[in-house]
Amino acid sequence: MKAIQFKEVGGPDVMQIAEVPTPEPRPGMIRMKVHAVGVNFADTFFRQGTYLVRPKLPDTPGMEAAGVIDAVGPNVEGLKPGMRVAAVGLKTYGEYALFYANQTIPLPDFVSFDEGAAFPIQTLTAWFMLHVSHRIEPGQTVLVHSAAGGVGVVASQIAKAAGARVIGTVSSEAKVAVAKQHGADDVINYVTHDFAEEAKRLTNGRGVDLILDAVGKPTFEKGLGCLAPFGHSILYGRAGGPPDKLDVFRLFEKSLKVSGFVLFTASSNHDLMRKGTEQCFQLMKEGKLKMLIGRKFPLAEAPAAHRHIESRESVGKIVLVP
Ligand SMILES: NC(=O)c1ccc[n+]([C@@H]2O[C@H](COP(=O)([O-])OP(=O)(O)OC[C@H]3O[C@@H](n4cnc5c(N)ncnc54)[C@H](OP(=O)(O)O)[C@@H]3O)[C@@H](O)[C@H]2O)c1
Numbered sequence: 001m002k003a004i005q006f007k008e009v010g011g012p013d014v015m016q017i018a019e020v021p022t023p024e025p026r027p028g029m030i031r032m033k034v035h036a037v038g039v040n041f042a043d044t045f046f047r048q049g050t051y052l053v054r055p056k057l058p059d060t061p062g063m064e065a066a067g068v069i070d071a072v073g074p075n076v077e078g079l080k081p082g083m084r085v086a087a088v089g090l091k092t093y094g095e096y097a098l099f100y101a102n103q104t105i106p107l108p109d110f111v112s113f114d115e116g117a118a119f120p121i122q123t124l125t126a127w128f129m130l131h132v133s134h135r136i137e138p139g140q141t142v143l144v145h146s147a148a149g150g151v152g153v154v155a156s157q158i159a160k161a162a163g164a165r166v167i168g169t170v171s172s173e174a175k176v177a178v179a180k181q182h183g184a185d186d187v188i189n190y191v192t193h194d195f196a197e198e199a200k201r202l203t204n205g206r207g208v209d210l211i212l213d214a215v216g217k218p219t220f221e222k223g224l225g226c227l228a229p230f231g232h233s234i235l236y237g238r239a240g241g242p243p244d245k246l247d248v249f250r251l252f253e254k255s256l257k258v259s260g261f262v263l264f265t266a267s268s269n270h271d272l273m274r275k276g277t278e279q280c281f282q283l284m285k286e287g288k289l290k291m292l293i294g295r296k297f298p299l300a301e302a303p304a305a306h307r308h309i310e311s312r313e314s315v316g317k318i319v320l321v322p
Contacts, residue, residue: 003094009049012303025073038117062092066116086116118317126155138163148175156183196226217241292316
């Protein structure tokens with residue numbers, strides 16, 4: 001089969017299309033004929049050897065995909081060849097990929113493969129942060145950084161559906177409209193405006209109840225200044241570099257809370273994964289949650305897809321098509 005491989009860590013061009021053996025499902029696993037690969041910002045860290053999971057060279061990037069089950073290993077129940085599914089796993093930049101059955105989500109008819117590829121990581125990350133890490137309530141205000149990005153557009157809509165007011169931040173005027181079309185009530189261009197000052201102004205000085213921050217260094221500490229009393233900031237990425245060390249005494253002044261989030265810790269809780277999946281599919285069915293497929297690239301153009309997501313010009317989900 002064809003798959004993307006890299007033999008050394010580095011820039012996007014270390015990735016090349018290669019002919020590799022088609023993997024055989026081991027016990028507890030399914031094999032997917034991949035129709036759409038979800039590109040995540042974290043794939044760029046994996047390619048550089050700086051992600052939580054380190055590559056074993058030569059390696060294939062990719063953590064999620066959607067497609068059709070074409071083979072099932074021993075000890076798998078409830079999943080059969082021919083089923084349309086999305087899943088979280090490893091080495092998904094290929095024509096076929098293996099996934100553990102318990103990380104595989106059957107797709108309802110109304111969810112396309114492209115939407116499926118945008119679902120397991122970005123959508124469930126957004127749902128977990130809003131409904132598990134924080135318990136979002138109607139009337140709360142949420143500040144969503146990178147609100148036109150993959151996680152950002154779904155997080156804004158899930159927060160909105162829960163009755164929250166959403167203030168998005170983006171780094172260009174072009175993204176302001178995108179964020180507004182996908183759940184944000186107000187959008188701040190945080191390159192031209194001080195986002196913390198703007199967030200306070202937009203909340204009449206009170207501040208926001210929750211911040212979803214995957215930018216890191218340029219935004220995390222500054223964000224504490226625009227949290228309302230008992231406000232909560234969740235750090236779940238570092239696209240702009242790791243934040244500086246936090247002086248916890250800064251939290252006393254307004255009874256603030258900070259936490260971290262990574263989907264790996266959540267995905268072992270199968271009951272919550274099922275609940276999040278059901279709730280998000282229901283929102284999609286009701287038209288309250290729409291995936292934005294920003295751009296699709298042929299599998300062989302994975303380097304261009306990575307350059308695009310690293311450029312800060314991408315919006316929504318980037319998909320590779322084998
Ligand atoms: N913890 C988890 O389990 C988890 C799961 C999924 C994603 N994430 C994290 O969530 C973030 C969003 O992921 P995504 O896949 O949906 O990507 P994305 O938001 O579609 O793209 C990354 C965005 O990060 C922003 N950014 C800020 N500073 C940047 C910089 N110096 N270089 C490049 N981009 C920068 C850009 O938006 P603006 O310029 O408009 O801000 C860019 O569009 C990433 O940091 C990712 O690692 C974490």
